[in-house]
Amino acid sequence: MGYLTVEKVSHLYFTEKNFTKALEDISLDVKKGSFVSIIGPSGCGKTTLLSIIAGLINPTQGNVFLEQKPLERQNSSIGYMLQQDYLFPWKNIMENVLIGPHIQKNITNEIRQKAKELLNEIGIGQTKESYPDQLSGGMRQRVALARTLITDPKLLLLDEPFSALDYQTKLKLENLVLNILKKYQMTSILVTHDIGEAIAMSESIVLLNSNPGRIANVFDVPEEIVELSPFDSRQSPVYSEFFQTVWKELESLE
C-alpha cells in the first residue's frame, strides 16, 4: 500500500431526470513525495476524482486512504489549489495566506514568521500589505500556493492551477512550484488537460478515459525528464518523443 491509496472508487452524479457515472472503478497508489498527473479528455471526471481525494465529496463506492487511514479520520488538511487563485479580495495578502491557520484557530507568532518566510521564498515578500487586486495573475497564484503550504498539508492537490495564466507566467510558475514542492518533499497530484505540463512536472501520468472515467493507462515519465526542471524538460529530445506516445494514446480515446 502506498502513501495515498484510492481503492475501487466509483462516483455517480444524480439529477432529477437522470444520473451520470463520472468515475468507475478507479484504483491508484501514490508514493510519498511523488508527483502524479491526471490527464484525460474533458468531462472524464478529473476534478471529481480530485474532490474525492480532497474529502470534499464522498464517493458513491470505494475508499480513499491516506497513510493507511481512511480519509474521514484525517484531521490534518489536504491542500487544494484551484484553477484560479480565489484569494479573498477584502483580505490583504498576509491575511489571505493565514486564512487556513485562522480557520483552524492556531495563528501564532511562529506561523506568522513562517508565512513571511514562505512569501519571501516564492518571491513576493514585499506584497504582504497589498490587496489581491493590486497583484498580477501569476503573483496571486503564488499567494494561493503559500496559502496552501502554510498548513503543512500531507497532500497537495492541484486542479489546473496554471490554466488561467499566460504562457510565459505559466512556465515560470511551473518551475517555481516544482522547486518548492521538491524542497518540502510534498506529495502532489496535478489535474491538467495540458500533456506538456503533465510531462514536464510529474513522475507518472494517469490517463483517464471518459463516460465513465476509468483509468486507461499509467505512464512513467522517463528518468531524464524527471531530473530536469519543467522548463528544461520541454527542450529535451526525450520530451517530444514521450509527448508523441501520450498524445497518440489520448487521441485513441476520443
Next chain:
Amino acid sequence: MSNREDHLLYEQYRQKKRKEKRFVLSWQGLIFIAFFIFWEVASRLHWIDPLIFSSPTRVWNLFIEKINDGSLLMHLQITGLETIAGFILGTLLGIIIATILWWSSILSKILDPYLVVLNAMPKVALGPILIVALGPGYTSIIAMGILVSVIITTIHIYSAFREVDENYIKVLQSFQATRTQIFKEAILPSSIPTMISTLKVNVGLSWVGVIVGEFLVSERGLGYMIVYGFQVFDFNLVLLSLIVIAIFAAVMYKIVEAIENKLINHKS
C-alpha cells in the same frame, strides 16, 4: 521636458473636467430656481389654483411659523425616529431571515412560495390589521416601516448569499471550515455591496411605510401633518410636509452613500 508637457496635458484634462462639473451644477441650480419662480408666478397669476397648489412664499411663511412654535421640529423628530427605527430594524431583520434561509436549504425551499406571495402583496394593505393588533401608536407605525422593507431585503440578500462563488467555499472547506466560519469569512463579506444597495432602496421604502402608518393612526408626525392639512383643506401644510420629507429622505440617502464609500474604499 516631456514631463512638463505631460503635466500640461493633465492640467488641461482637469480643467475640462472642472468646467463640465460647473456646467452640470449651474444647470441643476437653474432648474431649481426656475421651478420655484414658476411656481410662485403661476400661483399669483392664478394659472394654477393657489388654494390647492399653494406657493413658495406661503409655504415659506408657514415654515417660519411652524419653526417658531416648535411644532414642525416635533413632527419631524417623531417621523424621523420612526423612519430610522423602521429602516434599521427592517434591514437587520431581513438580513437575519436571509441568514436562516441560507443555513437551512430545506427551510428555504419550503418557504419559497410564501416569500413570493408576501413580496407581491402590497404591505400597506396590512395597516389596519397592524393597528388593531399592536394598538394605534409608535409601535404599529414602526412595524409598518419594517414590514414594507423586510421581505424585499430578505429576498435580495438571500440571493446574494447564494451567488457567492462556490470555489471560495471550497477553499475554506479544504481547511475544514465549519458552516459558521464559511458564513463569516466568505458569504457575509462578499454580500456587503448588495446589502448597501438594499439599504439605499430601504431608505425610500421605510419612509413610505411610516408615512402611510401615520396617515392611519397618528396624532403627530409629518404623515399626520399631511392628513390634517388635507382634512382642513390647508394645502400649504401638505406641501410643507412634502418638502420636508423630500429633504430628509435625501439626507438619509446621502448618509447611506457615505457609509458605502467608507466601506468599499476601506483599503485605499
